[in-house]
Amino acid sequence: MGNFETLSDQELVTAAGRGSQAYFGELVDRHTTLAYRVARSITGSHEEAEDVVQETFLRAFKNLDKFDESKSTFKTWLLTIARNQSINIINSLRRKTLKFFSDHDDDDPEIEFSSNPLSQQPRDAEELLSIKQQFYAMDKALKKLPERQRTALLLKSQENMSYDEIAAVMDVSVSSVESLIFRARKKMIELVER
Amino acid sequence: MSHLDYQKRISLLQDGELNESSARDLLAHLTECPDCMRVYEDMGSLNGTLATVKLSLPDGSLASKVKAGIAVGRREFGYSWNFVLLKQVPVWALIAILAVGVGNIAGKTLTDALSGQDSTPKLESLLQDNGESLTDVVLDFGQGENSQ
Incomplete structure (x- = not known):
């Protein structure tokens, strides 16, 4: 398995297309977290997001022969599937008149401290509380954004994807991505300051 | 600005x-x-x-679940694809037989039925119209050869 790590996504796709499930497994390892975050940002639910990720990879595996590397990267293609699956689930839930997004204030924000070496570990209980409150406020604010703004902002700020890539995933123009991210940031600043 | x-x-x-x-x-x-x-x-x-901030991290086991799901899905997909092939081949064979049968009933060849044109006049225009069919001409030709 160790050798797979040196291969590019495209090389893995080609090998997986010849029927090797092990190569596809490496793609799963690489992109599960990202697909989950996109699904979670849209569905707002851990369980739904996990279902979306499973369905997304299954569809990707079945349709690997339809992936065209000249049109997009594997990551972009996969996230497009994940986003469409998430939206399908949301629409399905809405049809069933189920509430998809909980605004309960007592929900766990499900935030973890970054593994980024630049981020400092809290020195004492007071600092820990302060950081938790800041992250909690961030999570709450994100949940209040419209889905498209939240997805665009998270793909940029968490995954550092280019505007072109985000536009491809969300099936919108680059200028729409600019607008979505700008409005998301303005709204976030407003919400966090409150 | x-x-x-x-x-x-x-x-x-x-x-x-x-x-x-x-x-x-x-x-x-x-x-x-x-x-x-x-x-x-x-x-x-x-x-x-x-x-x-690391928002929305999946469970550590999610990738394993996905891989297991693909392994199961692959088996199911393989079965369903074979099933589709087995089901589709007889259907196409039946359609072809029906097309030929309908063409014969209508007095046309399959090519005529598909093209929507009648090719008989073109063939007959190549022959002299002396009241004989193409089969008659061919048989006469064969009889002539044998009698020689």
Whole structure:
């Protein structure tokens, strides 16, 4: 398995297309977290997001022969599937008149401290509380954004994807991505300051 | 240019999506406009926090679940594909037989039925119209050869 790590996504796709499930497994390892975050940002639910990720990879595996590397990267293609699956689930839930997004204030924000070496570990209980409150406020604010703004902002700020890539995933123009991210940031600043 | 336009450019600048000349204009504006400078600082702070917060992490076992799901799905997919092939071949064979049968009933060949044209006049125009069919001509020709 160790050798797979040196291969590019495209090389893995080609090998997986010849029927090797092990190569596809490496793609799963690489992109599960990202697909989950996109699904979670849209569905707002851990369980739904996990279902979306499973369905997304299954569809990707079945349709690997339809992936065209000249049109997009594997990551972009996969996230497009994940986003469409998430939206399908949301629409399905809405049809069933189920509430998809909980605004309960007592929900766990499900935030973890970054593994980024630049981020400092809290020195004492007071600092820990302060950081938790800041992250909690961030999570709450994100949940209040419209889905498209939240997805665009998270793909940029968490995954550092280019505007072109985000536009491809969300099936919108680059200028729409600019607008979505700008409005998301303005709204976030407003919400966090409150 | 309005302050709102400059603030849109702040967002682009912080994402590395602003061209050099626009970035120079923006930075010159920021030195003169405290409102836009505050937006610049607020967005920078927000981006820094968002980048370091790990929101929505999946369970560690999710990738394993996905792989197991694919292994099961692959078997099911393989079965269903074979099933589709087995089901489809007889259907196409039946369609072909029906097409030939219908063509014969209508007195036309399959080519005529499919093209919507009657090819018989073209063939017959090549022969002399002396009341004989093509079969008669061929048989006569054969009889002539045998009698020689």
